[in-house]
Amino acid sequence: MSDAVLTRENILKVLDQFLDPELGRSVVNLDQVQDIKIAPGRVTIQLGLTTFCAPLWDELAQEVRDLVRKNLDSAVEVEVKISEFPRAAEKLGQIGLKAKYVVAVGSGKGGVGKSTVAAVLALGLTRAGCKVGLMDADVYGPSIPHLLGTEERPTLYEGKIVPIVVHGMRVMSMGFIVPREEAVIWRGPMLHQAVQQFLRDTDWEDLDYLIVDMPPGTGDVALSLSQLLPVSGAVVVCTPQELALLDAVKAIAMFRKVNIELLGIVENMSYFVCPNCGTRHDIFSSGGAKKKAQELKVPFLGEIPLNMAIRVRGDEGKLVDCFEDPVLQPCLSALCKNLVRQIVEKRRASPPLPSLSIL
Structure with missing residues (x-):
């Protein structure tokens, strides 16, 4: 032409x-x-x-x-x-949270790196330029403060809890309130009240994404979240071996039962590459999560290798440094991009309806 x-x-x-x-x-x-x-x-x-x-x-x-x-x-x-292009978030549900998208990160069992993946997603999205909040809903075993390397205590301002700002994102966790050596011994109603308070009474400001680190299993928190606000989607974390996949399937079934859309599965501790000889070892098997995702018709978001740097930096409270690691940075950044890509594809295929104000 x-x-x-x-x-x-x-x-x-x-x-x-x-x-x-x-x-x-x-x-x-x-x-x-x-x-x-x-x-x-x-x-x-x-x-x-x-x-x-x-x-x-x-x-x-x-x-x-x-x-x-x-x-x-x-x-x-x-x-x-x-x-x-500035566009403010609208309030979600009765709780009044101003966030464009709420992502619940869950697993069917503990020990698969769910909190690490939740923190990685929040850090990666923030580093890319998104406005992000990270809520640690794992009340019984809050890990987020340790992974991010902060022991600050939230304050109150005009009746609202002021979350801790870490690496540019707003963070709230029971770990900021209860001393590390003390246990939280609560029944369901108190758990529901804590989650409600974290959502309703925290000054999250205006967010693109609220990442929620769920407790392991299929208990009260998922039900509370589904009742309190419209959770936009869920990410399930698992390791490759069959035993872990059995529990991941239960987590997927739970999210589907409470009508929370599955955004994808992440395979953590997927493989180990020897730093000395460069040989790949599939310690916990490999590819199991990807295969299970195909069976269940759930998107596969990516793999995170079994890497000492993640463990060391997580223990040191410097998880953010993993994004500077030449081995880890590509897979962590790809994970965040794949998550947003799934969300964008769904938005374009089924645009959200504009809200109507009633005078």
């Missing part, structure tokens, strides 16, 4: 096909196309996107480039500049 087709009007018609990753509607209709510059053989598009999809900005820019070349001029050079 000739450069004559490269008009602002034609480019806008093409961009009308590009759906906003958060709302699943045309970026043209949402006024997110901020500028278009046309020069001989070159088009520059300034596009506004929310931080909700920040981990995928590079991929989304490529999607726009491909769209313009395919529909207008395959030879044209297309530059896509993405800047933040």
